[in-house]
Amino acid sequence: MPKRYNKNRLQVIMRVQEEFMKHARSGKTTTYIYKTYIYPQFLIGRNTFYRYLATPAKRELLKMEEEGA
Numbered sequence: 001m002p003k004r005y006n007k008n009r010l011q012v013i014m015r016v017q018e019e020f021m022k023h024a025r026s027g028k029t030t031t032y033i034y035k036t037y038i039y040p041q042f043l044i045g046r047n048t049f050y051r052y053l054a055t056p057a058k059r060e061l062l063k064m065e066e067e068g069a
Helices: 005-024 030-042 046-053 057-068
Strands: none
Touching: 005 030, 005 046, 005 057, 030 046
16 A cells, blocks of 8 residues: 655655756766755655655645545
8 A cells, every 4th residue: 555645745755856857857867866966955865765756746736635635
């Protein structure tokens, strides 16, 4: 069963994903992006970072809003 996040956590996940995509477009490696940009700003571990990248945050937020949460 997938983990359910609250609205604030999903917004943080979206910010992490946006920051990652901003730097990934320029051809930098995932490890470099994590060490240089993500960790200093968000202070999350590498496993959490990869879990956040795999989370469909926008879809989950839309689903929450439709449910009225």
